[in-house]
Amino acid sequence: MAKRSSSKKNPFVGYPKGWFVVAFSDELPVAGVLKMKYFGTELVAFRGESGTVAILDAYCPHLGAHLGAGGKVVGDTIECPFHAWKFNLGGKCVAIPYAKTDPPKIPVKAVTRAWNTVEKNGCIYLWHAPLGGPPEWEVPTLDVWGDEAWLPWSHSMLHIKTHPREILENVVDKGHFPRVHNTNITKFENEFTDLLAIQRSGGVAYPVGGGKDEFEITATYYGPGFQVSHMAGVLQTRLLNAHVPVDEHSLDLRFGVMIKIVGGNAEKTKGFASRYVDNLTKGFQEDVAIWENKCFRQVPVLCDGDGPIMKLREWYAGFYDDNHPAE
Numbered sequence: 118m119a120k121r122s123s124s125k126k127n128p129f130v131g132y133p134k135g136w137f138v139v140a141f142s143d144e145l146p147v148a149g150v151l152k153m154k155y156f157g158t159e160l161v162a163f164r165g166e167s168g169t170v171a172i173l174d175a176y177c178p179h180l181g182a183h184l185g186a187g188g189k190v191v192g193d194t195i196e197c198p199f200h201a202w203k204f205n206l207g208g209k210c211v212a213i214p215y216a217k218t219d220p221p222k223i224p225v226k227a228v229t230r231a232w233n234t235v236e237k238n239g240c241i242y243l244w245h246a247p248l249g250g251p252p253e254w255e256v257p258t259l260d261v262w263g264d265e266a267w268l269p270w271s272h273s274m275l276h277i278k279t280h281p282r283e284i285l286e287n288v289v290d291k292g293h294f295p296r297v298h299n300t301n302i303t304k305f306e307n308e309f310t311d312l313l314a315i316q317r318s319g320g321v322a323y324p325v326g327g328g329k330d331e332f333e334i335t336a337t338y339y340g341p342g343f344q345v346s347h348m349a350g351v352l353q354t355r356l357l358n359a360h361v362p363v364d365e366h367s368l369d370l371r372f373g374v375m376i377k378i379v380g381g382n383a384e385k386t387k388g389f390a391s392r393y394v395d396n397l398t399k400g401f402q403e404d405v406a407i408w409e410n411k412c413f414r415q416v417p418v419l420c421d422g423d424g425p426i427m428k429l430r431e432w433y434a435g436f437y438d439d440n441h442p443a444e
């Protein structure tokens with residue numbers, strides 16, 4: 118990790134460094150293609166016939182077609198929709214169908230950038246670093262992924278016109294929970310390390326459909342892009358809260374839940390999972406109404422009941438330090 122920024126200038130310019138969830142695995146089947154835009158860059162994700170996922174800069178080095186708009190998977194390559202050049206998982210052109218020579222003389226520059234990608238825990242993660250460079254830490258393994266006693270992810274996504282800083286700040290913003298989420302917080306502890314922001318909290322929530330839920334939750338951000346929560350309660354759950362910047366003004370927020378199958382009844386547990394995702398969606402939508410209309414107070418006026426907003430910002434700013442190398 119770079120040293121944390123102490124600049125008085127807004128440190129949250131550009132994009133942070135870290136792993137970001139750009140899809141749940143089931144969004145990209147074998148031979149599937151996804152057109153994406155993240156970090157202000159047009160991208161294509163594809164899963165080769167071997168099952169391996171690649172994410173490449175989308176514009177073909179030949180005459181600029183978007184590989185995600187009509188590109189087709191052939192073996193472990195993606196075939197451009199324009200002149201059918203084929204690019205492998207590393208982004209290198211390996212076939213030109215109408216080249217005059219056999220084997221074809223492939224131009225050295227017929228390469229498109231391949232991003233560092235990892236598939237793990239039922240998610241596809243992309244490494245982003247402002248100055249390039251290889252991943253600096255590993256995606257942690259989710260303890261219950263692949264365990265047959267648990268359902269896989271039930272998940273959803275929201276496209277939100279806000280800065281990613283708001284998603285992080287939301288977690289430590291203790292004061293908004295009663296007003297925005299109708300939730301009373303009784304325990305609220307936050308710990309920050311170089312890589313992790315860990316929160317242990319508890320309280321009472323009043324979910325959609327009535328009733329009340331007492332909860333106890335440990336929520337850990339692994340770098341700036343995603344948070345995994347362990348919730349204690351009647352249901353055993355893991356939650357994922359993951360966002361990735363589309364550009365500097367908008368992001369995709371993916372979230373999901375894994376639940377341990379209750380009483381051997383997977384169907385009934387699926388019903389719980391679906392209601393859980395509905396509740397998560399509703400909770401985020403409550404925030405979205407604020408996020409899409411607020412401004413950024415770089416020097417906010419805080420009171421003694423507020424959560425550790427400035428500590429969170431200092432932690433988060435550390436992931437943007439490569440954007441400010443001269444400071």
Ligand code: FES
Nearest residue numbers: 177179180197200
């Ligand atoms: S633009 Fe892709 S093969 Fe020509």
Ligand SMILES: [Fe+2]
Nearest residue numbers: 287293297404
């Ligand atoms: Fe919130």
